[in-house]
Amino acid sequence: MRAPGKPGGGWSWVLQRLSAVLLLGLVLAHLWIEHFMHLGRRFTYHGVQARLVHGIYDAIDYALLVVVVYHGLNGVFQVVTERVHNPPAVRFLGIGLVVVGIATVVLGADILSAFLAGRPWFLL
Amino acid sequence: MGQKNYRVAKIYRTGTWAWLLHRVSGLLIVAYLYFHLIVLSSVVWPGGPRAFNRVVAGLTSPPFIVADWALFTIIFFHALNGVRLLLIDAGWLVGAQRTVFWVAMAVGAALLGASVTAMLPLAMR
Amino acid sequence: MDSVDLVVRRYNPEDGEDPYWQHFSVPVYSGDVVLALLMRVREEIDGSLAFRASCRSGICGSDGMVINGWPRLACKTQVFEMLEGTNTIRIEPLYNLPCLKDLVVDQTPFWDKFQSVLPWLMPDPKEPEPEHERRMTLDAEAFEMLSRASDCIFCQICYAACPIVGLDDEFLGPQALIKAYRFEADPRDAGSAERKPQLDNSEGAWRCRTIFNCTEACPKGIPITRGIQVLKRQLVREGFRQ
Numbered sequence: 001m002r003a004p005g006k007p008g009g010g011w012s013w014v015l016q017r018l019s020a021v022l023l024l025g026l027v028l029a030h031l032w033i034e035h036f037m038h039l040g041r042r043f044t045y046h047g048v049q050a051r052l053v054h055g056i057y058d059a060i061d062y063a064l065l066v067v068v069v070y071h072g073l074n075g076v077f078q079v080v081t082e083r084v085h086n087p088p089a090v091r092f093l094g095i096g097l098v099v100v101g102i103a104t105v106v107l108g109a110d111i112l113s114a115f116l117a118g119r120p121w122f123l124l
Numbered sequence: 125m126g127q128k129n130y131r132v133a134k135i136y137r138t139g140t141w142a143w144l145l146h147r148v149s150g151l152l153i154v155a156y157l158y159f160h161l162i163v164l165s166s167v168v169w170p171g172g173p174r175a176f177n178r179v180v181a182g183l184t185s186p187p188f189i190v191a192d193w194a195l196f197t198i199i200f201f202h203a204l205n206g207v208r209l210l211l212i213d214a215g216w217l218v219g220a221q222r223t224v225f226w227v228a229m230a231v232g233a234a235l236l237g238a239s240v241t242a243m244l245p246l247a248m249r
Numbered sequence: 250m251d252s253v254d255l256v257v258r259r260y261n262p263e264d265g266e267d268p269y270w271q272h273f274s275v276p277v278y279s280g281d282v283v284l285a286l287l288m289r290v291r292e293e294i295d296g297s298l299a300f301r302a303s304c305r306s307g308i309c310g311s312d313g314m315v316i317n318g319w320p321r322l323a324c325k326t327q328v329f330e331m332l333e334g335t336n337t338i339r340i341e342p343l344y345n346l347p348c349l350k351d352l353v354v355d356q357t358p359f360w361d362k363f364q365s366v367l368p369w370l371m372p373d374p375k376e377p378e379p380e381h382e383r384r385m386t387l388d389a390e391a392f393e394m395l396s397r398a399s400d401c402i403f404c405q406i407c408y409a410a411c412p413i414v415g416l417d418d419e420f421l422g423p424q425a426l427i428k429a430y431r432f433e434a435d436p437r438d439a440g441s442a443e444r445k446p447q448l449d450n451s452e453g454a455w456r457c458r459t460i461f462n463c464t465e466a467c468p469k470g471i472p473i474t475r476g477i478q479v480l481k482r483q484l485v486r487e488g489f490r491q
Contacts, residue, residue: 002365005452010488013455020206043180045173072154082417111164120168129260129348132415139461140412212459218475
């Protein structure tokens with residue numbers, strides 16, 4: 001009889017939808033706070049810094065960073081594995097995307113810290 | 125696959141277009157995420173705040189405002205078709221998915237219209 | 250008497266040639282279905298044209314084919330509805346399945362996937378044989394879904410309409426999933442645990458992207474996508490319970 005594919009997939013399905021719901025709010029908030037609220041005024045480092053003094057704003061940006069990276073990279077994984085079924089290749093892709101995802105979150109957090117703390121936490 | 129006697133379904137109806145555009149827009153948004161982070165990283169990389177201000181000044185110039193509209197089109201499409209997909213996954217309005225698609229697109233067009241109107245003065249500088 | 254330009258995709262594996270389009274000018278009478286034209290071609294013009302057909306009344310599910318770019322049952326498709334101001338009807342074998350000859354496809358992948366979901370009623374072996382007549386109840390909506398899912402005639406039209414099957418030939422496909430749903434929704438069935446590995450995997454229920462081509466193409470009007478969605482939610486609920 002026909003062999004089934006890689007077992008499981010329910011968690012990834014649920015989390016993709018859960019992150020989608022979160023993103024609806026987070027992306028809207030991010031666009032509003034960072035781009036529309038101060039529309040027309042000169043966009044500067046100090047302007048961003050002043051905005052991020054509000055704890056809720058940087059909480060939104062950190063949350064957005066983590067959730068968008070998960071949702072986006074899981075999406076990429078789903079698209080690629082529609083065509084690629086070879087187990088070692090799928091494993092390599094999965095691990096690769098996790099590494100890329102962690103690196104992206106570290107870079108994003110570093111950038112945010114440069115605004116918040118006045119200088120980056122990790123890099124340079 | 126690839127045999128001359130095997131042809132795959134390439135049938136485009138509302139649901140197929142929604143799926144295809146959702147996928148393309150999603151991949152474009154991932155690409156944009158990295159562009160966005162690279163631009164912002166000018167603040168940590170060589171220059172610090174001064175370099176950041178220079179980069180951002182370039183990105184708020186009229187051509188980039190127009191590029192922002194393209195970005196909004198992609199994001200609003202993905203978000204609103206995403207809402208439709210969430211409804212389908214929850215089992216709501218499954219039979220009306222085509223209507224829901226066009227309603228979602230109308231909401232997206234309204235949001236895009238509002239954003240463009242708000243940003244119009246910036247593009248006309 | 251009018252005639253129709255029937256454009257048929259011909260393929261014969263034995264002559265070593267690539268598939269090609271052949272035109273037939275076929276007389277048409279009012280009320281004709283597309284299958285009638287194909288039979289007329291075979292009987293009066295070219296006896297070598299191969300296609301499957303049997304009951305001619307939309308029950309046996311043999312004559313699924315792609316008519317004007319959309320998979321349909323030839324016996325349920327009115328000629329005049331396909332003309333739309335033109336005089337041409339294009340006929341191809343079903344997509345997503347290898348063509349054996351002309352309009353006949355190799356159904357093996359379809360049947361393998363169908364069988365893999367254990368599409369039969371599995372009663373609970375621990376349950377004692379009932380001594381009296383026993384009734385199992387379902388709410389009206391669930392019964393309606395179960396009843397419609399049971400209408401499947403195995404015509405493979407949903408399978409041929411699914412772009413994901415086209416992209417990923419290991420995907421179970423809509424028919425196997427709606428059949429799994431049919432037994433999962435049945436209150437007499439206790440086979441969920443056995444069926445789960447066949448559904449809860451990367452090429453099972455999760456691969457469905459809710460494109461709705463299957464639902465729109467099904468000649469029996471089965472809400473296939475809706476049933477697959479119920480399966481997904483059921484798998485999630487079971488996952489949480491464990």
